[in-house]
Amino acid sequence: MQGLRWAGLVLAWLCGLAHASMGLTELPATAQEGPVTIYYPSDSASRPEPRGRFVLDVAAxxxxxxxxGRLVVISHGSGGAPWVHADLARELVEAGFVVAxxxxxxxxxxxxxxxGPDSWTIRPAEVSRAIDAVGHDPRFAPLLRLDKVGMFGMSAGGHTALSLAGGRWSPARFARHCDAHIAEDFQSCVGLITEQTGGPLDGxxxxxxxxxxxxxxxxxTPRVDHDPRIAAVVAGVPAAADFDMDSLVRPAVPLGLVTAGRDLWLTPRFHADQVLAACQTCEHLADLPDGGHGALLSPPPPGLHGLVGELLNDPPGFDRAEVAEAHHKITAFFQRHLLP
Known part of the structure; x- marks a missing residue:
């Protein structure tokens, strides 16, 4: 009878999630911290809500x-926004996670x-303080156990993810990488400031x-970050050339990777491929062989042009159904490592 009772409770929980909408709220910025956007299961009605360039179907x-009962923190890429990972957030929310x-x-x-490196230095602490902020909010504190938190990051957020998985890096390593490979990995070193054109000014x-x-x-000085609450990490197309790869042979927590074969911003052989080659325990959750650097931006930002469009828009022939499948695998990874 006890087994039947628990089965009934689990079934009721699953049915509740199946009919839940995705809530959206924002913890306001403070004098020390920026705002934290939260996606979560809600029983309120959803409706189209404009957010930046996007319209999201959410219960605001x-x-x-x-x-x-589990939290996943998402770290956006350089120049990123909370809306460009809303599709992954929805997948996670439908599985019962709260996403910050x-x-x-x-x-x-x-x-x-x-x-770049200035931001990479402070991002891990910003992730930790976001966990604190959600844990102190009276709406979410009773619903969460923060002893096992998941963390996903893309691009610069992927750098943050590798840091919180135990990776060591330093700004001087970044400089040495650019010394050796600036021609082949130019955008990694300079961002959106300029581009190589093949002309006489490239040198x-x-x-x-x-x-x-x-x-x-x-x-x-090596940057080493740790938050004992973070128990599983996924890095998508991470900036990684400045890491000491010995520190990522056996990450401190389960580490999943998502890669994109046609990444023009972070040349894969200097970044994600290096992590895959070094790491003995990582799970290669998804490879998007025809995906560009912006493949994991979902929904993708509309109307990008110029250099940012060249780097982030989907290459011809890329099938965005692969992104949805990657989201399934990321969610399953967190379910395996954070539940029960």
């Missing part, structure tokens, strides 16, 4: 309902003024870029 500030997305300081769609662009990089990033 809807009433939260119990899910599976901090807006990273000076490296977001409202303020893209300081991407000058590389020389100037290296002068700036050497001036700003000469600190060889």
């Amino acid at each position: 500030d809807g009433h939260p309902v119990p899910g599976n 997305m901090p807006l990273h300081h000076a490296d977001n769609y409202l303020d893209p003024s300081d991407p 000058l662009k590389r020389w100037l870029a290296l002068r700036v990089i050497h001036f700003r990033f000469d600190d060889d």
Whole structure:
């Protein structure tokens, strides 16, 4: 009889999730921290809501309902927004997770003024403080157990993910990578400031870029981050060339990877492929062989053009059904490692 009772409770929970909508709310910025966007199971009615360039079907500030008791934090890429991972958030919410997305300081769609190693240094602590903020909110604190938290990051957020999985890196390693490979991995070193065109000015662009990089990033002190609550991590198309790969041979927590074969921003052989080659315990959750750097932006930002469009828009022939399948595998990874 006891077994039947628990089976009935589980069935009722699953049926509740099947009919739940996706709630959306924001913990406001403080003097020290940016806002944190939260997606969560809700029993309130959803409706189309404009957010940035997107319209999302959500229950804005809807009433939260119990899910599976676990939190996943998503770290966006450089210049990113909370909306470009809404499809992954929905997949996670439908599986019962609460999803939190901090807006990273000076490296977001409202303020893209300081991407790169300066941002990478502070991002892990911003993830930890987002966990704190959700845990202190009276709407969500009773619904969550924060001893086992999941973390997903894409691009610069993937760098954050590798850091929180136990990876060591330093700004000087970034500079040494650019010294050795700036021609082959130019956008990784300079971001959106400029691009190589194959013309006579390319050499000058590389020389100037290296002068700036050497001036700003000469600190060889290893960055090591840890939050004991983070129990499973997924890195999507991560910035990784500045990591000591020995630190990622056996990550501190289960680590999943998602890769894209036609990534023009972070040349795979210097980034994700290096992690795959070094890591002995990682799970290669999904490879998108025809996907570009923006493949995991879902919904994809509309109307991108120029250099940012070249780097983030889908290459011809890429099938976005592969992104939905990657979301399934990411969600299953967190279910395996965070539940029960």
